[in-house]
Amino acid sequence: MRSGTVAVIGRANAGKSTLINVMVGEKVAIVSPKPQTTRDRILGVLTREDRQIVFVDTPGVYLSRNELTKRMMKTTETTSTEVDVILFVHDGHAGVKDEDLELAKKYFDLGIPMLVAYTKIDIMPKEKIPEDAKAFSEAGVEADLYPVSARKGKNISALEQGIYGLLPEGDKLFQEDVVSDRSERFMIAELMREKILLKYDEEIPHGVAVVVNTFKRRENGTYEINLDIVCEKQNHKAILIGKQGRALKETASFARKDMEKFLDAKVFLTAYVRVREDWRDSAGLLKELGYGDA
Ligand SMILES: Nc1nc2c(ncn2[C@@H]2O[C@H](COP(=O)(O)OP(=O)(O)O)[C@@H](O)[C@H]2O)c(=O)[nH]1
Ligand SMILES: [Mg+2]
Structure with a gap:
C-alpha cells in the first residue's frame, strides 16, 4: 500500500x-x-486497493493585492512544503513563458518529488508538446x-501511475469512501459561487462570498437551503439581483440544479444578496466568511 x-x-x-x-x-x-x-x-481523495492519493488543491499563484489574495498565496506556499509530491500543472495551450519555467523551477528546487502535468492538450497542436517539454x-x-x-x-x-511511483509506502490517511475533506455545506456554498463566476464579469464574483445560513434535510429527504450572497458594493447588488430579480432567480436556479445533482435529492433554495463593504480586506469579516487565519 502506498499513500x-x-x-x-x-x-x-x-x-x-x-x-x-x-x-x-x-x-x-x-x-x-x-x-x-x-x-x-x-482535499480530493483517490483510493484504490493499493494506493491512496490525497490531492491538495491550492488557490494557485498570484501577485498579491488584497488581503484575500495574500491569504490565498500563503495557502499555496505553505501547502507546497508539507507534502510528499508536487504536481505542477501547466496550461499547455497557453504556451510556455519564462515566468512559467521560473515558477516550475522554484518548486522543483524545494527538493520534493515533482511531476509536471501539461494539460489542455485537447485544444492545442500536438506538435508543440516535445519542444515545450524540452524547455522545461x-x-x-x-x-x-x-x-x-x-x-x-x-x-x-498514466499521470496517476507516475504519481503512484513517487508515493511513500504507508497506510490510508482517510477512509476509503471519503472523496473530500469538505462538508456538504461548503460544497453548496461553492456551487453557488461557481454559478456566479460563470454568469458575471470578473469584477463581481471576485468580490462575492457565499454564506449558507440553513442547510436542513427534511424527513421526506428533500433539502431546505438558505444562503446569503455577500458582495462589496450596492451597484454589484443591483447587478446580481437584476431587473425584477430575474438575474438572481436564474443564477439560483442554475445553482439549485447542481446542488440537486450533488445531494441526489430535491432542493428548495432561497438566496439573498447582502452588501458588506470591503470584506476582502477585513480580517474579522474574512474569518466570519470562512477564509481562515492570516
Ligand atoms: N479544453 C480544456 N479546458 C480545460 C481543461 N482543464 C481545465 N480547463 C478549463 O480551464 C479553466 C480553468 O480550470 P480550473 O480547473 O478552474 O483551473 P484552476 O484555476 O487551475 O483550478 C476552466 O474553464 C476549465 O473548464 C482541459 O483539459 N481542456
Ligand atoms: Mg482551482
Whole structure:
C-alpha cells in the first residue's frame, strides 16, 4: 500500500481543480474560466486497493493585492512544503513563458518529488508538446512531464501511475469512501459561487462570498437551503439581483440544479444578496466568511 499527499500547484486557470476532479472521479472543487475560482485549500481523495492519493488543491499563484489574495498565496506556499509530491500543472495551450519555467523551477528546487502535468492538450497542436517539454528540462526542471487533457480524460491513468511511483509506502490517511475533506455545506456554498463566476464579469464574483445560513434535510429527504450572497458594493447588488430579480432567480436556479445533482435529492433554495463593504480586506469579516487565519 502506498499513500501520500500531492500538492497541486500552478498558475490561476491552469486547470488544477478540473484535473483533481477527474482523477478523484467526483466533483470536489468548483471550476470556471476565471482566476480566483479556488480560494481555499481543498482535499480530493483517490483510493484504490493499493494506493491512496490525497490531492491538495491550492488557490494557485498570484501577485498579491488584497488581503484575500495574500491569504490565498500563503495557502499555496505553505501547502507546497508539507507534502510528499508536487504536481505542477501547466496550461499547455497557453504556451510556455519564462515566468512559467521560473515558477516550475522554484518548486522543483524545494527538493520534493515533482511531476509536471501539461494539460489542455485537447485544444492545442500536438506538435508543440516535445519542444515545450524540452524547455522545461532545459530550464532545470528535471521532472517527468505528462501531456494530459482533464476535459477529455486523456492520459490521466498514466499521470496517476507516475504519481503512484513517487508515493511513500504507508497506510490510508482517510477512509476509503471519503472523496473530500469538505462538508456538504461548503460544497453548496461553492456551487453557488461557481454559478456566479460563470454568469458575471470578473469584477463581481471576485468580490462575492457565499454564506449558507440553513442547510436542513427534511424527513421526506428533500433539502431546505438558505444562503446569503455577500458582495462589496450596492451597484454589484443591483447587478446580481437584476431587473425584477430575474438575474438572481436564474443564477439560483442554475445553482439549485447542481446542488440537486450533488445531494441526489430535491432542493428548495432561497438566496439573498447582502452588501458588506470591503470584506476582502477585513480580517474579522474574512474569518466570519470562512477564509481562515492570516
Ligand atoms: N479544453 C480544456 N479546458 C480545460 C481543461 N482543464 C481545465 N480547463 C478549463 O480551464 C479553466 C480553468 O480550470 P480550473 O480547473 O478552474 O483551473 P484552476 O484555476 O487551475 O483550478 C476552466 O474553464 C476549465 O473548464 C482541459 O483539459 N481542456
Ligand atoms: Mg482551482
